[in-house]
Amino acid sequence: MHIVLVHARVKPEWIEDFKSACRDNAENSNHEAGVIKFDVVQQADDLTHFILIEMYKDENAAKDHKTTAHYLRWRDRVADMMAEPRQGIIFNEVYVRREDA
Numbered sequence: 001m002h003i004v005l006v007h008a009r010v011k012p013e014w015i016e017d018f019k020s021a022c023r024d025n026a027e028n029s030n031h032e033a034g035v036i037k038f039d040v041v042q043q044a045d046d047l048t049h050f051i052l053i054e055m056y057k058d059e060n061a062a063k064d065h066k067t068t069a070h071y072l073r074w075r076d077r078v079a080d081m082m083a084e085p086r087q088g089i090i091f092n093e094v095y096v097r098r099e100d101a
Helices: 012-029 059-065 069-081
Strands: 002-009 035-042 049-056 087-091
Touching (some): 002 059, 012 035, 012 049, 049 059
Antiparallel strands (some): 002 049, 002 087, 035 049
C-alpha cells in the first residue's frame, strides 16, 4: 500500500471553495481502480489547515492518479488558494481497516 498525507494551508477567503474542489476530487478519486481510500479532513481549531488522506494500492496507482482529469482540474483550481505550498508525506502501513475486506 502507498499512503500519502497531503497537508494544505489555504488562504482564509478560499476555505469554502477549497472544500468544494476537494470534494469533487475525492469523490472522483474514490472511483479510481488503484485508490483504496481518498478522504479530506479539516483541522477543527485551524480551519485553514486540511489534510488529504490518500491510500493507493501501490506507488504506480498514486502516479496514475496525478494524470486523471479530476486531479488536474483540482490542482489548477486550488493553485491560487494556497497560503503556502502543500506538502505530501509518504507513510508506511501499520494497520489500516479495509472496508472491502
